[in-house]
Amino acid sequence: MQPVEDARARILAAFAPLPAETVNVAEALGRVLAEDLTSRVTQPPKNLSAMDGYAVRAADVAEAPVTLRVVGDVPAGSHYPGALDVGEAVRIFTGGPLPAGADTIVIQENATRDDDRVTIHQGAAAGTYVRPAGLDFTAGQIGICAGRRLTSRDVGLAAAMNRPWLRVHRRPRVAILATGDEIVLPGDPLMENQIVSSNGFALAAFVQACGGEPLHLGIAPDDAAALGDMIDGARGSDMLLTSGGASVGQHDLVQDVLRRNGAEIDFWKIAMRPGKPLMFGRLGNTPVVGLPGNPVSSLVCAAIFARPAIARMLGQESPVPESARAVLGCDLPANDRRQDYLRARLETDGNGKQVATPFNKQDSSMLTRMARADCLVVRPPEAPPAKAGDAVEIVPFGGGHLEI
Structure with a gap:
């Protein structure tokens, strides 16, 4: 069986x-920059007032009060066309450019206006309430680096830098194929011994959350010819995710059909739980990740192996999310010889520490536990017993780490 880290490295290399x-x-939004984004403008373009008040020369108000x-x-949006002379002031509003000669702002609360005269009750040092030109960024400055997945904040910054068009990596097209005679689509008539399919929908949503474009091929029956026809529909995609049938049992046809269609299989067993029967290979130019049919195992394996592959195709700088730490609840x-991924709730204690508490039942058939989990607690192979309060590695869901 392949160790998790070795298997992920081999998958990422493809x-x-x-x-x-x-x-x-x-x-x-959500796209990944393919090149550094530089600003076409300087912001602010001039020295601006940060408050409503009066633009003055600091030397004129050094000894207040003064008129x-x-x-x-x-x-x-306006400007004063002349230069400020000794003993002069200009009424200014937030965002207004400072007149030539002015170097500070006296806020209106510290001044009393009488027609064309203003009495300054409290002076202000040079630079007070002044936003200098280029405070935020300057023309030619890199504002966002290549490899970043753009947030709403980044979109705002790109617009402010006067960049209406951005170069981003193409979204990966990920074909998804669920298998099994026993599964039917939600809402379809449910016969005896059949179950409602969830994997295809969960994986399509997973691919979208990771930034890819899912291509749902449907549900393939346990029939070699039909399965082969549906697998052919994945040619030309950037990755094929199959769900179920990746093992070598009598009814597990995916490996055999892939081989018949010219695929090369790299490995198909991982030393992890849940998700031991995970397969990886290549169908022509399309890498294939064969996920387990169990819904929980399928999603956990997608998080550990498919997510980094999508991130690599998107050009993200660090395709494997940085590990997070928490303490056990x-x-x-x-643990035994397989790396364990325990579904857990994540809370913050009174000292600000994150506390991960695995559910007491970890049966991989329990999809509700997966939906209610906030993270996976990682237990290395042969890990000794652990106590509440011990530090552990976690794979968080959401919060900028992973959306599944």
């Missing part, structure tokens, strides 16, 4: 960043 395409900044002559008004027994 993938590379996809070519770049150009998208409008309004459609860039100055008001020579103009500068709302945002309960005792755990010693």
